[in-house]
Amino acid sequence: MFRPLQWKRLIASLIVFVAGLASLFVSGGSTATAFSLVASPASDRDLVAIQQTIVQALEARWRLMIDPQVNIKSFYDPDTSEQEESRERAYVRRHYLEPAARAGFRYTSVKVHPVFENVEISGKTAKVQVFVSVEYESMFPGSNEVVITKEANIPYFATLAKRDGHWLIVKVSGQDTYSKR
Numbered sequence: 006m007f008r009p010l011q012w013k014r015l016i017a018s019l020i021v022f023v024a025g026l027a028s029l030f031v032s033g034g035s036t037a038t039a040f041s042l043v044a045s046p047a048s049d050r051d052l053v054a055i056q057q058t059i060v061q062a063l064e065a066r067w068r069l070m071i072d073p074q075v076n077i078k079s080f081y082d083p084d085t086s087e088q089e090e091s092r093e094r095a096y097v098r099r100h101y102l103e104p105a106a107r108a109g110f111r112y113t114s115v116k117v118h119p120v121f122e123n124v125e126i127s128g129k130t131a132k133v134q135v136f137v138s139v140e141y142e143s144m145f146p147g148s149n150e151v152v153i154t155k156e157a158n159i160p161y162f163a164t165l166a167k168r169d170g171h172w173l174i175v176k177v178s179g180q181d182t183y184s185k186r
Contacts (some may be wrong), residue, residue: 129167
């Protein structure tokens with residue numbers, strides 16, 4: 006019936022299709038900003054692995070708002086992990102945790118919704134553009150009222166390298182609300 010390779014391609018194609026539909030939904034049906042993956046010439050396995058690395062890294066990065074001890078280092082290339090981890094932790098602390106502490110509230114949950122716009126694979130390097138929508142909840146002490154904050158379509162650009170069979174982030178940059186100031 007289907008050989009294992011055909012199943013993998015089918016699953017990867019379904020992932021790309023669903024992500025494309027999600028992109029159309031997020032863009033309000035406009036095909037101008039819809040999903041456009043460019044994978045040249047790479048395996049579907051690489052494309053899926055790159056997307057998984059980016060999604061897991063973004064979820065961990067935003068999870069720093071809830072738990073500042075979250076391990077984000079494992080998603081980065083060892084040559085840049087110290088610098089990138091330090092930069093990410095400082096950014097979240099400066100723009101989210103310290104203002105929350107001054108205002109007297111804490112973040113209680115965060116949901117990350119990435120939509121891949123472009124993935125370009127060339128040998129053992131990849132460049133990724135992804136738009137991220139984030140929904141996070143916060144709560145003041147002694148209150149049962151949850152405040153929901155949303156940031157939509159935050160552009161992230163990442164460069165990855167394949168090391169020992171794993172795709173790792175070499176550099177990532179984003180443009181959220183605080184980056185634009």
